[in-house]
Amino acid sequence: MTAKSAAAAARATVYGYPRQGPNRELKKAIEGYWKGRVTADALRATAAGLRRSNWQQLADAGIHEVPTGDFSYYDHVLDTTVMVGAVPERHRDAVEADALGGYFAMARGTQDVAPLEMTKWFDTNYHYLVPELGPDTVFTADSAKQVAELKEALALGLTARPVLVGPVTYLLLAKPAPGVSADFEPLTLLDRLLPVYAEVLADLRAAGAEWVQLDEPALVQDRTPAELNAAERAYRDLGALTDRPKLLVASYFNQLGEALPVLAKAPVDGLALDFTDSAAANLDALAAVGGLPGKRLVAGVVNGRNIWINDLSKSLSILGTLLGFADRVDVAASCSLLHVPLDASAERDIEPQVLRWLAFAKQKNAEIVTLAKGLAQGTVAITAELAANRADLASRASSPITNDPAVRARAAAVTEADARRSQPYTERATAQRAHLGLPLLPTTTIGSFPQTGELRVARADLRAGRIDAAGYEERIKAEIQEVVSFQEKTGLDVLVHGEPERNDMVQYFAEQLTGYLATQHGWVQSYGTRYVRPPVLAGDISRPEPMTVRWTRYAQSLTDRPVKGMLTGPVTMLAWSFVRDDQPLGDTARQVALALRDEVGDLEAAGTSVIQVDEPALRETLPLRSTDHPAYLAWATEAFRLSTSGVRPDTQIHTHMCYAEFGDIVQAIDDLDADVISLEAARSHMQVARELAAHGYPREAGPGVYDIHSPRVPSAEEAATLLRAGLKAIPAERLWVNPDCGLKTRGWPETRASLENLVAAARTVRGEL
Ligand code: GLN
Ligand code: ZN
Numbered sequence: 001m002t003a004k005s006a007a008a009a010a011r012a013t014v015y016g017y018p019r020q021g022p023n024r025e026l027k028k029a030i031e032g033y034w035k036g037r038v039t040a041d042a043l044r045a046t047a048a049g050l051r052r053s054n055w056q057q058l059a060d061a062g063i064h065e066v067p068t069g070d071f072s073y074y075d076h077v078l079d080t081t082v083m084v085g086a087v088p089e090r091h092r093d094a095v096e097a098d099a100l101g102g103y104f105a106m107a108r109g110t111q112d113v114a115p116l117e118m119t120k121w122f123d124t125n126y127h128y129l130v131p132e133l134g135p136d137t138v139f140t141a142d143s144a145k146q147v148a149e150l151k152e153a154l155a156l157g158l159t160a161r162p163v164l165v166g167p168v169t170y171l172l173l174a175k176p177a178p179g180v181s182a183d184f185e186p187l188t189l190l191d192r193l194l195p196v197y198a199e200v201l202a203d204l205r206a207a208g209a210e211w212v213q214l215d216e217p218a219l220v221q222d223r224t225p226a227e228l229n230a231a232e233r234a235y236r237d238l239g240a241l242t243d244r245p246k247l248l249v250a251s252y253f254n255q256l257g258e259a260l261p262v263l264a265k266a267p268v269d270g271l272a273l274d275f276t277d278s279a280a281a282n283l284d285a286l287a288a289v290g291g292l293p294g295k296r297l298v299a300g301v302v303n304g305r306n307i308w309i310n311d312l313s314k315s316l317s318i319l320g321t322l323l324g325f326a327d328r329v330d331v332a333a334s335c336s337l338l339h340v341p342l343d344a345s346a347e348r349d350i351e352p353q354v355l356r357w358l359a360f361a362k363q364k365n366a367e368i369v370t371l372a373k374g375l376a377q378g379t380v381a382i383t384a385e386l387a388a389n390r391a392d393l394a395s396r397a398s399s400p401i402t403n404d405p406a407v408r409a410r411a412a413a414v415t416e417a418d419a420r421r422s423q424p425y426t427e428r429a430t431a432q433r434a435h436l437g438l439p440l441l442p443t444t445t446i447g448s449f450p451q452t453g454e455l456r457v458a459r460a461d462l463r464a465g466r467i468d469a470a471g472y473e474e475r476i477k478a479e480i481q482e483v484v485s486f487q488e489k490t491g492l493d494v495l496v497h498g499e500p501e502r503n504d505m506v507q508y509f510a511e512q513l514t515g516y517l518a519t520q521h522g523w524v525q526s527y528g529t530r531y532v533r534p535p536v537l538a539g540d541i542s543r544p545e546p547m548t549v550r551w552t553r554y555a556q557s558l559t560d561r562p563v564k565g566m567l568t569g570p571v572t573m574l575a576w577s578f579v580r581d582d583q584p585l586g587d588t589a590r591q592v593a594l595a596l597r598d599e600v601g602d603l604e605a606a607g608t609s610v611i612q613v614d615e616p617a618l619r620e621t622l623p624l625r626s627t628d629h630p631a632y633l634a635w636a637t638e639a640f641r642l643s644t645s646g647v648r649p650d651t652q653i654h655t656h657m658c659y660a661e662f663g664d665i666v667q668a669i670d671d672l673d674a675d676v677i678s679l680e681a682a683r684s685h686m687q688v689a690r691e692l693a694a695h696g697y698p699r700e701a702g703p704g705v706y707d708i709h710s711p712r713v714p715s716a717e718e719a720a721t722l723l724r725a726g727l728k729a730i731p732a733e734r735l736w737v738n739p740d741c742g743l744k745t746r747g748w749p750e751t752r753a754s755l756e757n758l759v760a761a762a763r764t765v766r767g768e769l
Contacts, residue, residue, distance in 0.1 A: 007329070012330070013063060013298065014066075014067060015215070015304075015332065018338055019338065020342070020525065047071065051153075052156065062365075063369060068160045070336060077121075077173060084141065086131055087102075088132050094113070123624055125576065126339060132177035137192070139196040150207050161212065162213065174186035197214075210245055219256055220253055222625055235266035239266055246296075249271055253624060254274065257625070271292060275301050275334070276334045299329055301315040302315065302331075302371070306340070307341065309359045312370065313390070332368060340359075350519070402580070407515075418642060422648075432652045432675060440733065443737045446614075447614070448499040450747055452748070454479075479498065480551065483496070483555075484558045495562065499742070499744065508568075513542070521533075537577045541594075542591075549565075552566070565608040571589060572616055574592065589636065590638070592639065604647050609652060612656060613640065614657075615640060616657050618640075640655070641672065655672055657680070673699075681726075682704045682705055683707050683709075683740075706755075719760075
């Protein structure tokens with residue numbers, strides 16, 4: 001086929017769509033079902049209605065081929081577990097008795113049965129349920145959901161393409177089931193899994209699927225030769241099937257790297273590749289393998305995970321290059337649109353001009369359709385769209401929001417020395433010891449105390465105008481008083497104000513920083529029925545006025561013990577937002593860091609001697625490919641140091657991290673040069689303390705001795721045992737005693753009891769020194 005006919009055939013498609021509905025109808029129906037207020041049939045009807053309206057929305061926008069099977073009541077990896085019959089033993093009876101109820105039991109657990117573990121879907125903020133596999137796992141095909149959803153779309157007269165998690169990715173995402181050796185590699189089950197996929201593919205073919213998409217995002221990560229070999233075998237075997245639909249193997253979130261030649265040679269009918277900036281290398285790599293002769297190429301040129309408008313001319317030029325590489329080139333978003341909110345036009349509080357810079361799922365559909373049209377019919381067919389796009393891009397590029405000369409000048413003037421404390425740690429430690437006068441094994445918490453119903457009511461009252469700012473301030477102060485007096489009474493050494501004024505650790509700061517936008521309806525799925533509304537980091541960042549000082553100062557006025565100031569670090573501020581794509585992430589992080597640096601300075605000036613800058617996202621934002629790690633860690637650690645290094649030597653800087661294994665970033669943790677770090681450790685029995693010690697980590701650390709993820713109260717003896725384990729790795733002079741994370745999701749009764757036990761444990765172990 002010539003480039004010209006490849007162009008003429010260009011079609012628009014997407015891989016998946018937001019599931020929740022315009023008003024989060026799905027969340028409401030599922031939670032209603034959990035509470036027994038919505039019947040299973042009513043839930044199914046709501047879900048079917050949402051699928052139908054999504055497909056209609058896609059078709060009305062001009063998307064030629066719609067995805068099916070991407071819908072989920074909870075998570076598409078869990079759906080895949082059901083599809084391949086890998087339901088864990090402990091859930092099997094429940095699933096057999098009631099498929100829907102059993103499905104949610106796997107996702108959320110029950111009183112007696114633990115759920116599947118949940119973890120992040122690659123480097124997004126979506127979480128999936130981890131398949132549990134072992135040498136005894138027997139797979140059986142259950143294509144019912146996929147087939148039913150395909151038939152629904154076909155019945156609407158649409159061209160539909162089922163989307164499945166591919167077999168290699170499914171196995172690479174799995175972990176050994178409980179009781180199975182940790183060395184077990186799920187990928188060894190490939191030969192057992194492939195026949196099940198073959199059966200599902202045959203069922204889909206029989207139900208009318210011309211194409212089926214198999215998603216293999218795991219192949220954009222560093223993969224061993226054995227893993228690449230497994231991918232080769234998988235697609236050789238599936239490709240060799242006779243009774244099958246055409247196969248489209250999709251990858252996204254990064255470049256395919258070594259996996260590209262493997263898939264290019266595979267006997268499948270098409271590849272879907274990411275061609276957005278972070279995966280730009282796919283373009284040259286595709287040329288290097290000689291293109292995909294005889295195959296369909298689906299080009300992900302519209303970023304499926306950010307909320308910015310596409311640069312249509314740039315995408316067209318990429319698409320133009322791609323025409324020479326394949327038999328047929330189609331246009332798509334780079335990944336499922338699951339990761340973006342539904343519709344920017346629902347936003348009422350964003351200035352119309354700025355709103356034109358934003359593209360949520362619905363706007364991305366239009367971009368994809370425009371690009372496919374431009375490709376098929378030539379740019380003259382989209383003259384008006386191109387002109388409007390150029391104008392919007394120009395307005396964004398020249399806006400005062402994205403160009404604050406003062407912020408830019410300040411960021412440009414930052415020197416290496418600005419990101420260094422004035423004295424090395426050992427000297428600072430001496431000064432801090434003299435200044436703070438803390439006992440050995442000092443006790444503290446991570447920052448938040450229980451976010452009570454009353455606090456949420458107070459915030460809602462303030463928003464609704466039922467109370468004024470002064471009334472709100474009264475309620476917050478009352479809460480701070482209670483938190484401070486409890487900590488004094490309990491005997492904690494370094495106190496916190498409890499963060500009662502914060503709705504969320506990122507949103508709270510985003511609302512106060514210039515350059516951030518808030519959305520009203522920008523919900524995206526985090527996991528199950530949990531949706532978050534990430535703030536939009538749209539422009540140059542500055543801090544018009546102090547953000548936390550008055551609360552910390554108030555708390556400090558109530559006590560003689562040191563009160564720790566509490567901030568969210570620059571990396572986490574980026575990680576849990578939609579970040580601007582018009583400059584390197586490191587530049588954006590530096591601007592946030594400078595704003596935080598001013599806050600740190602103001603806290604110190606207000607008499608705060610201990611300041612904690614939380615970076616729970618440092619590990620999770622680590623790029624998917626190890627070649628990208630050094631550059632990321634360089635800007636990330638620099639941004640942290642820039643925000644914290646302006647203080648006096650005797651001011652103690654803390655940081656905090658959780659949710660992760662830290663083994664592979666200990667050097668980065670060291671590079672933060674924080675005086676004290678608190679880390680999640682209770683469930684791994686202080687593993688991180690041993691990792692820090694093995695690295696020779698020279699500063700103070702508080703591996704958590706209280707697992708805050710459940711209401712369970714650890715006994716004083718249990719906390720003491722963990723503390724003694726910590727002491728084996730970290731000497732008493734440098735060991736802190738604290739919980740794993742903040743207490744905002746906990747209730748007061750267990751918080752009280754647990755912290756009393758934690759202080760008792762510290763006293764006991766101090767007595768043994
Ligand atoms: N200071 C925050 C809190 O205690 C930290 C939260 C987090 O690490 N996720 O809530
Ligand atoms: Zn935490």
